[in-house]
Amino acid sequence: MADESTSTPKTDLTPEDAKNYTERAYAKCPFCGDSRIEGGSISIEQNYAHQDVFCTECDAEWSDSYRLEGLLVTRTPDGRDFRHGEYPLIDGPPQDGAPA
């Protein structure tokens, strides 16, 4: 893909920028668009997880927030095993063939 990382990084993000980042461009810095971003440790609070992220290109820092979307049973108490994909995701996001 073409990369236009030569432009000056943004100094602020709009709600549209945040929406684009969370839905499509999460592997790239929301300020400068560079893919050289690094994640720190993950903390979990109830239904949410947070990870500090740092851009090595423009020095921006932010925190990614994740919300618990569902669960995937891999083994039941009576020992039945389920490989991923063989048991339904309960109350999770739609499985519409999103790329891995």
Ligand SMILES: [Zn+2]
């Ligand atoms: Zn950046």
